[in-house]
Amino acid sequence: MTPFRDLPIRRKLLLLTLAPTVAALLLASAGFLTWDIVERRREIRNDVEAEALVLPENLAASITFDRPEEIDRTLEVLEIRPRVRFACVYNLTGARVGSYRRAGESECGPAPSQNSFGWATYEYVADVKHEGEKVGTFYVSRDLRDVHRRLLVGSVTILGLLLLAVGAAMALARRMQRSVSEPLLDLADTARRVSTTRDYSLRAAAPTRDEIGVVVRSFNEMLDQIAERTAELSKANAELQHEVEERKRVERDRVVALERERDANRLKDEFLATLSHELRTPMNAVLGWARVLRSTAADEPTRERGLESIERNARAQARLIEDLLEISRIVTGKLRLQVREVDLAAIVDTAVDIVRPAALAKRLRLDASIEVRPALTQGDPDRLQQVIWNLLSNAVKFTPPDGEVSVRLVRKNGFVLTVEDSGSGIDAKFLPHVFEAFRQADGSATREHGGLGLGLAIARQLVEAHGGTIEAASAGKDRGAAFEVFLPSVVDSRQPARASAEAGGDAVDSSLLAGVDVLVVDDDEDARLLLQMTLSGYGAVVTTAASAREALAAIERSVPHVVLSDIGMPHEDGYDLLRRLRARAPEDGGTIPAIAVTAYASAADRSSTQAAGYQAHVAKPFEPGDVARLVHRLLASSKLQVSSYK
Amino acid sequence: MMRALLLATLCTSAGVALPHAQEVSQEYQIKAAYLYNFLKYVEWPNPINRTFLICVAGQNPFGSVLDGLTKNERVRGNPVKTELILGPETGCDVIFMPRTSNIPAYLQDAAGMPILTVGETPRFIEQGGLVNFFLENGKVRFEINRNAAERAGLRISSRLLQLAKIVDPETEER
Numbered sequence: 113m114t115p116f117r118d119l120p121i122r123r124k125l126l127l128l129t130l131a132p133t134v135a136a137l138l139l140a141s142a143g144f145l146t147w148d149i150v151e152r153r154r155e156i157r158n159d160v161e162a163e164a165l166v167l168p169e170n171l172a173a174s175i176t177f178d179r180p181e182e183i184d185r186t187l188e189v190l191e192i193r194p195r196v197r198f199a200c201v202y203n204l205t206g207a208r209v210g211s212y213r214r215a216g217e218s219e220c221g222p223a224p225s226q227n228s229f230g231w232a233t234y235e236y237v238a239d240v241k242h243e244g245e246k247v248g249t250f251y252v253s254r255d256l257r258d259v260h261r262r263l264l265v266g267s268v269t270i271l272g273l274l275l276l277a278v279g280a281a282m283a284l285a286r287r288m289q290r291s292v293s294e295p296l297l298d299l300a301d302t303a304r305r306v307s308t309t310r311d312y313s314l315r316a317a318a319p320t321r322d323e324i325g326v327v328v329r330s331f332n333e334m335l336d337q338i339a340e341r342t343a344e345l346s347k348a349n350a351e352l353q354h355e356v357e358e359r360k361r362v363e364r365d366r367v368v369a370l371e372r373e374r375d376a377n378r379l380k381d382e383f384l385a386t387l388s389h390e391l392r393t394p395m396n397a398v399l400g401w402a403r404v405l406r407s408t409a410a411d412e413p414t415r416e417r418g419l420e421s422i423e424r425n426a427r428a429q430a431r432l433i434e435d436l437l438e439i440s441r442i443v444t445g446k447l448r449l450q451v452r453e454v455d456l457a458a459i460v461d462t463a464v465d466i467v468r469p470a471a472l473a474k475r476l477r478l479d480a481s482i483e484v485r486p487a488l489t490q491g492d493p494d495r496l497q498q499v500i501w502n503l504l505s506n507a508v509k510f511t512p513p514d515g516e517v518s519v520r521l522v523r524k525n526g527f528v529l530t531v532e533d534s535g536s537g538i539d540a541k542f543l544p545h546v547f548e549a550f551r552q553a554d555g556s557a558t559r560e561h562g563g564l565g566l567g568l569a570i571a572r573q574l575v576e577a578h579g580g581t582i583e584a585a586s587a588g589k590d591r592g593a594a595f596e597v598f599l600p601s602v603v604d605s606r607q608p609a610r611a612s613a614e615a616g617g618d619a620v621d622s623s624l625l626a627g628v629d630v631l632v633v634d635d636d637e638d639a640r641l642l643l644q645m646t647l648s649g650y651g652a653v654v655t656t657a658a659s660a661r662e663a664l665a666a667i668e669r670s671v672p673h674v675v676l677s678d679i680g681m682p683h684e685d686g687y688d689l690l691r692r693l694r695a696r697a698p699e700d701g702g703t704i705p706a707i708a709v710t711a712y713a714s715a716a717d718r719s720s721t722q723a724a725g726y727q728a729h730v731a732k733p734f735e736p737g738d739v740a741r742l743v744h745r746l747l748a749s750s751k752l753q754v755s756s757y758k
Numbered sequence: 759m760m761r762a763l764l765l766a767t768l769c770t771s772a773g774v775a776l777p778h779a780q781e782v783s784q785e786y787q788i789k790a791a792y793l794y795n796f797l798k799y800v801e802w803p804n805p806i807n808r809t810f811l812i813c814v815a816g817q818n819p820f821g822s823v824l825d826g827l828t829k830n831e832r833v834r835g836n837p838v839k840t841e842l843i844l845g846p847e848t849g850c851d852v853i854f855m856p857r858t859s860n861i862p863a864y865l866q867d868a869a870g871m872p873i874l875t876v877g878e879t880p881r882f883i884e885q886g887g888l889v890n891f892f893l894e895n896g897k898v899r900f901e902i903n904r905n906a907a908e909r910a911g912l913r914i915s916s917r918l919l920q921l922a923k924i925v926d927p928e929t930e931e932r
Binding site: 169170172173174176177178179182242243245 | 788792795798799834897898915917918920921
């Protein structure tokens with residue numbers, strides 16, 4: 113059985129109400145019954161005693177004068193006492209001298225020695241006296257069963273009343289305990305639900321105005337606070353989480369950035385090592401052959417080979433520097449395209465022609481399949497040629513002897529140029545990085561192939577500058593590679609004629625500059641000599657000056673048709689020279705066309721030279737033919753002066 | 759058998775042992791006891807500090823029984839004496855007149871006096887006696903002239919009267 117303290121509150125309240133009621137009723141009833149019985153018995157005793165006080169008085173004479181029939185007659189008055197069972201009178205010798213017996217009751221036996229108030233009967237004995245003198249004994253027995261019946265009836269009545277009272281109390285208690293138990297039960301239920309569901313929005317039912325109401329209200333307020341605090345906590349938690357994630361992200365970014373920086377540094381180191389090597393290698397050949405040639409002991413074939421080697425290596429070095437400048441321009445965002453209408457077919461032809469000797473040297477099969485001719489679009493011909501030459505020379509470089517290189521140009525939306533080879537291929541891991549600057553598949557010093565690893569990076573930048581795309585594909589190492597360039601087809605009708613004019617032939621007339629007076633200014637004697645030889649070769653009359661001061665003096669002596677000047681010179685540079693020249697009167701040479709010939713090859717340098725008064729700019733190293741054509745063109749555009757000087 | 763029972767009843771009702779029971783008839787033993795007990799149920803006009811005197815006229819039929827009964831007994835605090843008288847005499851409170859005695863003389867002498875006169879003859883009350891023994895069904899009973907007793911100044915207890923046969927010759931009750 114459940115102990116009281118563990119009972120549900122509903123039952124507890126019921127018990128609390130009923131138990132005292134029942135107890136009180138029982139106690140009261142028991143008390144009343146007991147009192148009633150005691151009182152009743154006392155009454156009976158008094159009654160019997162009163163009887164015994166009167167009767168013996170009347171009996172005394174009858175005993176004394178021996179009149180039993182009188183005694184019997186006297187005792188007959190007991191008939192009106194229905195509870196008297198029997199009565200007897202004895203004389204002094206103990207002999208019975210009279211008796212009374214109710215019908216159905218037994219005859220009385222000898223008198224008991226004293227009164228006895230028993231359970232069923234009250235046996236009363238009294239002396240019969242006359243004037244204080246005992247003359248006999250009176251004995252009466254009274255039935256007490258009526259008292260017991262009374263007790264029984266009383267008990268049953270009280271029990272019935274008790275049951276009725278309990279029932280009524282229960283009904284009342286049930287009704288009234290609800291006002292106490294229901295808010296509590298609801299509170300308990302709410303508390304249980306809150307603890308199981310963690311739903312802090314739950315509330316106990318509307319509070320009453322008693323102490324339970326106070327508890328309910330406090331509980332609800334507590335829930336409010338918990339909900340509030342939980343919300344704050346989760347908010348703070350979320351913020352914290354966010355912050356942690358943010359920090360993690362920053363940290364990750366930092367690590368990545370660090371990694372990238374380290375990577376970039378490593379690449380730069382590699383690049384510098386490569387650059388150094390690539391610059392030194394041709395230099396070594398040039399210097400070596402120069403020394404051999406100076407020794408003069410060399411015969412003609414040897415000299416020829418030497419010169420050829422020097423030229424090749426110098427060109428290679430020039431190419432390197434050109435690439436470097438190109439990438440620098442790209443990186444600094446100063447790449448400028450000289451856009452005009454170009455024929456891609458022609459450009460491909462030229463590029464193939466350029467690499468053909470190298471391919472032949474390695475016994476490579478070089479296939480060119482050009483399906484559109486002409487393939488006209490807008491673009492910078494020099495840059496596009498650079499791209500195609502780059503792809504082709506790469507293919508030749510990475511394809512072992514007796515291999516195969518093919519180039520294909522097709523029209524497909526725009527133009528698609530594909531360069532394929534059967535060479536060493538590209539490792540799948542390196543494929544995504546193939547167009548990144550300073551990246552080479554083999555960065556080690558013992559690598560098989562030379563180069564700065566800038567070619568493809570430049571190619572991609574140039575293609576993208578033209579609005580195209582470039583992609584690389586390879587089946588894997590030693591399984592060849594394919595590069596596909598897409599260029600959009602853009603037709604601009606504005607400069608059709610000029611293109612052809614500019615494309616005007618490679619063949620330069622050796623008398624192109626016949627009769628032209630040229631002043632060459634350069635502090636470097638080799639450069640001076642080279643320009644002098646070059647221009648002389650086209651029939652020009654060349655005067656040289658080693659400084660700005662010498663140049664101005666020479667012009668004072670005789671005004672030339674054109675001036676070619678270096679920019680970087682000691683004391684007074686090319687800019688100073690031009691400013692002083694342009695300050696002069698036209699007849700003193702103030703309007704002489706001037707060309708800057710300088711190793712300062714950037715676009716900024718170009719604009720600086722133009723601002724200083726130069727009409728044109730030639731980057732060192734230069735192609736002799738280009739310089740000759742430039743001089744010719746410049747003189748043609750200022751024909752008047754030329755003709756006047758002629 | 760009957761007699762034996764009567765004797766037993768008599769003896770117990772008197773409450774006194776009878777030393778010479780064999781010498782006196784049972785009837786007189788009972789009568790002696792009744793005489794003595796009459797003292798307890800009758801009030802005399804001036805009873806204070808007096809010896810109760812029971813007189814037996816002429817011949818004593820009780821032997822020593824009456825003496826034995828009264829010896830050392832006190833009624834209402836007063837001692838009791840018995841005396842045999844041969845002629846009318848003053849001072850008696852109770853006079854028992856056996857049938858052998860000269861009843862009229864004694865009655866005449868006691869007339870008007872507060873003396874309880876007790877007889878045992880059938881015409882005793884008519885002659886002026888107050889209490890008279892008679893036998894009924896073998897039992898000793900007594901009759902009382904209540905009015906005469908009152909006239910003599912004696913108050914007889916109602917309880918005694920209840921047991922007695924009340925007679926009054928003047929009102930011709932019988």
